[in-house]
Amino acid sequence: MSSATFQNRQVKYSIVIPIFNEEAILPELWRQLSIVIDQLDGLCDVVFVDDGSSDNSYQILSELHRKHSEIKILRLSRNFGHQPALTAGIKNASGNAVILMDGDLQDSPQTILRFIDKWHEGYDVIYAVREKRKESWLKRLAFVSFYRLLNFFSGQKLPLDAGIFSLMDRQVVEALCQMPERNRYLSGLRAYTGFKQTGIMVERGSRYKGEPKVTVTKLFKLAFDGIFSFSIIPLRIATIFGFVCAIVAFVLGLTGLYFKLILGKTFLSWTYGLTTTFFMGGIQLIFLGIIGEYIGRIYDEVKQRPYYLIKETQGFSKSEQRIHEELSL
Known part of the structure; x- marks a missing residue:
């Protein structure tokens, strides 16, 4: 499909994926995603957010974009972190439903089809509840403790063992875009919006290749952001x-x-x-x-510094780009 033809059609699903030094995984990630995209009942685009990668991730993404017009790329000016990269993708996603997922293939893209089935049933937010994590015992303990401590201290009921892998209706996305805070915990903000939400059980796989990007230290920082952003x-x-x-x-x-x-x-x-x-x-x-x-x-x-800065984009029409809006936030 040509780029002009793609941009002139209404996007039904947008998949947002933050990428940081994932050159070894990107070809397999796209292969699995393309299988899922072929099964969807509407037009789908994939917004890759290159969060200041220092390897060949951006070059690989650019090559994939040249071959597949449904791929869009946001390249940030440096590494801003996981939550800012996700926020950049969310604010530049145009689909009626927006799916968030990481790029390490620990969550299977096939789960997206289950999300969409629930969306058609009338749910506004469908999130994955991770079970049977294929990670070290220390990391499993850290994740279990993280979600329970956060749920206790946050002052708001948050779903246990539910990360960012989820589908959100356009209404929820617009609500998230209205929240200006910079120390963001998106899973908590997603729960804060309300609407009709449900979780589905998924098995958390091991990383496809390379070293995990989420360390125990980063998990503690995320916990602090969640606790101090939602509770006194x-x-x-x-x-x-x-x-x-x-x-x-x-x-x-x-x-x-x-x-x-x-x-x-x-x-x-x-x-x-x-x-x-x-x-x-x-x-x-x-x-x-x-x-x-x-x-x-x-x-x-x-x-009031910008939460992130976009260096360049690929695949976005002028009407879709919100770069100047982001620089003023």
């Missing part, structure tokens, strides 16, 4: 703990005076007092760090 519970915990410590200190002080003045004895030893001082000092530093996390995020929001 950590601040309330700090306040409550402060009150408890003040009451305990007051009681211990009265007890010490009683022992000293009435009984003529020493209440507790100096080693206990020293240990308590260090313990309380550590707690204070932790809570100062929590407050700092909130202040840091406020600082990021106030600066």
